[in-house]
Amino acid sequence: MADFEVPVITNDYTVVPKLKIGTMAHSQPFIAKLEFQEPLGYPGELIDNWKEVVIDKLKEMSGKYRSLKVFLDSCIKCGACTDKCHYFLGTQDPKNMPVARQDLLRQVYRYYHTFAGRLFAKLGIPGFVGAKELTKEVIDDWYIYFHQCSQCRRCSVFCPIGIDTAEISMAAREILAQIGVGQKYCNQIIEKAGRIGNNLGLPEPALRDTLEGLEEEIEEDDGVAVKLPLDVKGADILLVTPSADFFAEPHVDGLMGYAKVFHEAGVSWTVSSYASEAANFGMFIGSYENMRTLSLRVRKAAIDLGVKRIVFGECGHAWRVAYSFLNTLAGPFDFLDQNYPIPQHICEFTYDMIEKGELKFDKSKNDDMTLTFHDSCNVARGSRMGDKPGGQFKIPRAVIKAACNNYVDMPSDTIGESTFCCGGGGGLLTDDLMELRVKGALPRATALTHVTKEYGVTHMAAICAICKSQFTKVLPYYGFTMDQIVSVHQLVSSAIILSDAPKDDDETNETDAA
Amino acid sequence: MSALSVFYTILFYTAATIFVVGLAYRISDYARTPAPLKIPTTPAPTTQAGVVFRLFTEVALFNSLFKATKWTWLFGWMFHLSLLLAFFRHLRYVLSPDSVFWPIINNWLVLFAGQYGGFLMLIGLAGLFGRRIFVDRVRYISAPSDYAMLILIFAIAATGMLMSFVNHTDIVQLKAFAFGLVTFNPQNLPEDILVLTHLALVASLMIIFPISKLLHAPGIFFSPTRNQVDNPREQRHIADWAKELEADRK
Numbered sequence A: 001m002a003d004f005e006v007p008v009i010t011n012d013y014t015v016v017p018k019l020k021i022g023t024m025a026h027s028q029p030f031i032a033k034l035e036f037q038e039p040l041g042y043p044g045e046l047i048d049n050w051k052e053v054v055i056d057k058l059k060e061m062s063g064k065y066r067s068l069k070v071f072l073d074s075c076i077k078c079g080a081c082t083d084k085c086h087y088f089l090g091t092q093d094p095k096n097m098p099v100a101r102q103d104l105l106r107q108v109y110r111y112y113h114t115f116a117g118r119l120f121a122k123l124g125i126p127g128f129v130g131a132k133e134l135t136k137e138v139i140d141d142w143y144i145y146f147h148q149c150s151q152c153r154r155c156s157v158f159c160p161i162g163i164d165t166a167e168i169s170m171a172a173r174e175i176l177a178q179i180g181v182g183q184k185y186c187n188q189i190i191e192k193a194g195r196i197g198n199n200l201g202l203p204e205p206a207l208r209d210t211l212e213g214l215e216e217e218i219e220e221d222d223g224v225a226v227k228l229p230l231d232v233k234g235a236d237i238l239l240v241t242p243s244a245d246f247f248a249e250p251h252v253d254g255l256m257g258y259a260k261v262f263h264e265a266g267v268s269w270t271v272s273s274y275a276s277e278a279a280n281f282g283m284f285i286g287s288y289e290n291m292r293t294l295s296l297r298v299r300k301a302a303i304d305l306g307v308k309r310i311v312f313g314e315c316g317h318a319w320r321v322a323y324s325f326l327n328t329l330a331g332p333f334d335f336l337d338q339n340y341p342i343p344q345h346i347c348e349f350t351y352d353m354i355e356k357g358e359l360k361f362d363k364s365k366n367d368d369m370t371l372t373f374h375d376s377c378n379v380a381r382g383s384r385m386g387d388k389p390g391g392q393f394k395i396p397r398a399v400i401k402a403a404c405n406n407y408v409d410m411p412s413d414t415i416g417e418s419t420f421c422c423g424g425g426g427g428l429l430t431d432d433l434m435e436l437r438v439k440g441a442l443p444r445a446t447a448l449t450h451v452t453k454e455y456g457v458t459h460m461a462a463i464c465a466i467c468k469s470q471f472t473k474v475l476p477y478y479g480f481t482m483d484q485i486v487s488v489h490q491l492v493s494s495a496i497i498l499s500d501a502p503k504d505d506d507e508t509n510e511t512d513a514a
Numbered sequence B: 001m002s003a004l005s006v007f008y009t010i011l012f013y014t015a016a017t018i019f020v021v022g023l024a025y026r027i028s029d030y031a032r033t034p035a036p037l038k039i040p041t042t043p044a045p046t047t048q049a050g051v052v053f054r055l056f057t058e059v060a061l062f063n064s065l066f067k068a069t070k071w072t073w074l075f076g077w078m079f080h081l082s083l084l085l086a087f088f089r090h091l092r093y094v095l096s097p098d099s100v101f102w103p104i105i106n107n108w109l110v111l112f113a114g115q116y117g118g119f120l121m122l123i124g125l126a127g128l129f130g131r132r133i134f135v136d137r138v139r140y141i142s143a144p145s146d147y148a149m150l151i152l153i154f155a156i157a158a159t160g161m162l163m164s165f166v167n168h169t170d171i172v173q174l175k176a177f178a179f180g181l182v183t184f185n186p187q188n189l190p191e192d193i194l195v196l197t198h199l200a201l202v203a204s205l206m207i208i209f210p211i212s213k214l215l216h217a218p219g220i221f222f223s224p225t226r227n228q229v230d231n232p233r234e235q236r237h238i239a240d241w242a243k244e245l246e247a248d249r250k
Helices: A035-040 A050-064 A068-073 A086-091 A098-113 A115-122 A136-145 A154-158 A165-178 A184-196 A204-222 A251-265 A288-305 A316-330 A346-355 A378-381 A391-403 A431-440 A442-455 A465-478 A488-496 B002-030 B047-063 B063-068 B068-092 B107-132 B138-143 B144-165 B171-182 B193-211 B213-222 B241-249
Strands: A237-240 A267-271 A311-313 A371-374 A459-462 A485-487
Touching: A035 A098, A035 A184, A050 A068, A050 A098, A050 A165, A050 A204, A068 A098, A068 B002, A068 B213, A086 A136, A086 A431, A086 A442, A098 A136, A098 A165, A098 B138, A136 A165, A154 A165, A154 A378, A154 B063, A184 A288, A204 A251, A237 A251, A237 A288, A237 A431, A251 A465, A251 A485, A251 A488, A288 A316, A288 B241, A311 A316, A311 A346, A316 A378, A316 A465, A346 A391, A346 A488, A371 A391, A371 A442, A378 A391, A391 A488, A431 A442, A431 A465, A442 A465, A459 A465, A459 A488, A465 A485, A485 A488, B002 B138, B002 B193, B002 B213, B047 B213, B063 B068, B068 B107, B068 B171, B107 B138, B107 B144, B144 B193, B144 B213, B171 B213, B193 B213
Parallel strands: A237 A267, A237 A311, A371 A459, A459 A485
Antiparallel strands: none
């Protein structure tokens, strides 16, 4: 099945593996060619004076990002993070320990930009204080190992100083792109989203076609004319959702779920072809400018369509950018209705409707499943839902439980703020990193195996396009099937009772007001 | 004054200057460097008061480290607690008996805790050192300076405790020296090897503080993942350099 060794799931998921040096030194994504670098403002190949540029960039960025400066100075090498990264747990490569990953960059920073590093370099023993001269080998290591970090922030939960490796990874990738060593997968997508409006490159006619097809599907199944509008001016709500929702399973079932919820709530809404992408890959490559350019598309779409609210679909890193950064990058949103959160998550929307008693469910429709929920890393540790800390854990579960009878959580140290990344986040969801993705999914697969054996869990719900795509692809390596991954709003879609549906006399529905 | 006393006086003024100026520079540098995005590790407090509480639990209890690894937490917390106790015990050298703080620091509890806290410090440091040697992951990430730092502090604690429990120094003369330093009225110091070693090592620690990982002490207060309020939707947060990018916007 694979040209590498798939890790074996042991029942004890708390075991920390021994180090095996260099197990992933061969893993790296395709480097972006000129055509994917230039549109983003980066040089097309490794520039001649890369060394000076890297050294200068390090200085410049540590002056623009307090996180970078403080994190590079403050690590005490206590080791708290060393067994927290899913890529380390799955690969045993010591350079996948968060602190060791950071040190790849920190050693260069210390050599050129700290007193201690410069002093000991002069004495000929820079290694004494963890400093190292910048060489091409170091750059290669950066490219290899900063593309083995999904920027999931799990390490930052456990760090006594709050050091977040994601910040270091982002900075490293930005510097690499600046010297002409960008990553093909991310840059290609950013270019497409910036030109066409979404990561898949679906133009307006294709999008319209898809949405009409979904309308027909819902009408066939439920007998109700649920609309999935596109570019409707004057709609109340602009839905911004990951473009995977437009075509792939199980994403598309989630999209039909959002449509049914909007339908039942009686609100007018629309998708925008101009901003038909929730995900913002600008974050993955650590580029404030690219992240901002993509975010401004959402602002422009909201203004052009004259909407009052913005709602984001199920997407993890997208929700982090939307929740935490959108106001910064593309705000202020003073032209929107201030009575609602800006932006709002689809789970928040659905949850509110459930709380108000406006949605009715037939939970038995999901009785063929016993569900568990995978907290997406960037929703869990980089955002919130609702008005209380931790709402990002409570609200999606409340939505699932409103639509399903059978629900079980995975072990507590693998969910909530301690959740494991799916293994494909942060711009790594590409086939050229398949080995990394499979191995990185080990901790989650282990926890899922645990609840499968103990509680008969049959399906895992997720609220992130990357998680869903990643799991459908890699969980089969661990003995699961693709369709065991479901969208949260897919469950909603199955169980929701549309009030204008034709009465079905043969069946006595067990309704639940939730 | 003896030549040695002059040397130590100069050493301490130099070390103190480097410590204070270096640290002040670092702190102002951290404070002036913008944090362009809201990146608290969530769930995070939604109010400023909540952030103060979060930082308090981090600084006083090492909350995150406790979640991470109980052994490192135990040794690390023990060590830092005993550092605080030793600090209070040492205040008697630089405070005047007329000071309003004198009764607070010159009592049985503070002096006892400060003295016997030394054992906690040695155990804590030994534990941290042991982890660096015996846990393969921690060994991999340790540079020589990481061991050296632990040895340095261990030596400071050990020489201090030797004076406290085994070989008492001329405490009156030592107080005169220390009090003389802080009142800018230099005095002779007792010239025995334990005092001289202890003080030289302390001065070295002060000198390397602003140029080493000891910067984690101010660093944690400036760590955006810990000190930011979780309110990005309610309040727009924007750095000056990012604002300049908005010139292209209407």
